Amino acid sequence: MRPLVLDASAGLKLVRPEPESGSVSELVAERLSGDIAVPELFWLEVVNVLLRRHRYPAASVLEAVRVLQELGIRTLIADAATTLAVVDLMERHDLTAYDAAYLALALSMDADLVTADRRLALAAGDRAVLIGLGGIAEDRAAYRPRAATWPSWPEAGAYLAELRAMLASAP
Numbered sequence: 327m328r329p330l331v332l333d334a335s336a337g338l339k340l341v342r343p344e345p346e347s348g349s350v351s352e353l354v355a356e357r358l359s360g361d362i363a364v365p366e367l368f369w370l371e372v373v374n375v376l377l378r379r380h381r382y383p384a385a386s387v388l389e390a391v392r393v394l395q396e397l398g399i400r401t402l403i404a405d406a407a408t409t410l411a412v413v414d415l416m417e418r419h420d421l422t423a424y425d426a427a428y429l430a431l432a433l434s435m436d437a438d439l440v441t442a443d444r445r446l447a448l449a450a451g452d453r454a455v456l457i458g459l460g461g462i463a464e465d466r467a468a469y470r471p472r473a474a475t476w477p478s479w480p481e482a483g484a485y486l487a488e489l490r491a492m493l494a495s496a497p
Contacts, residue, residue: 328453329361330354331432332399333425334371335442336457337364340397341372341390342380346442346458353440353455354397363400363435365427402431407492419449 330353332340339350354362369391376382376390404412408430415426425446432439432453440455441447447454 329363329435329437330455331428331435331437331439332362332364332368333428333439333441333443333446334368334375336440337368337372337394338375339442339457341393342376350440350457361400361435361437362397363402363431363437365431366401366403367424367427369401371424404430408434415449419445421446421449425449 336350338344339347340354372394373387373391376387377384404427411430411433412423412426415421415429416423421429425443428439428441429446429450432450438453438455439450440457442457444456447456
């Protein structure tokens with residue numbers, strides 16, 4: 327069984343009564359003995375949505391963070407290699423940096439990505455666990471898809487090799 331990466335749309339279903347909240351709770355309960363991870367931006371997205379969109383009072387936001395933290399979710403910080411992967415995924419799949427960060431983490435961990443975002447699930451392919459039949463479709467800025475350009479940077483290969491070597495030697 328692969329580890330799980332939760333995006334904010336899935337995490338919110340663990341602390342709010344939303345459609346498919348039960349499905350996410352069951353999935354997380356099944357995997358509690360395994361590895362569940364989020365990028366550090368997860369926490370900011372969750373508190374932003376609770377406080378700004380849903381107008382939760384600060385005490386309720388703090389309680390939601392506590393509930394999520396008690397699940398044993400690991401928070402992973404993006405390094406330079408992850409940031410480059412995010413840039414690549416942004417260009418290849420027309421994702422926001424935030425969504426690309428979740429996908430980059432899932433790819434780096436060989437994990438399933440739990441999301442209610444159709445666009446992110448489509449980019450994640452067979453590792454996506456789409457919550458809900460239709461998922462959510464957030465309003466997006468008018469981004470235009472384009473081919474990836476950064477791999478043509480002459481020093482990209484050497485730089486990526488150096489980053490991979492650093493990751494491999496890290497504890």
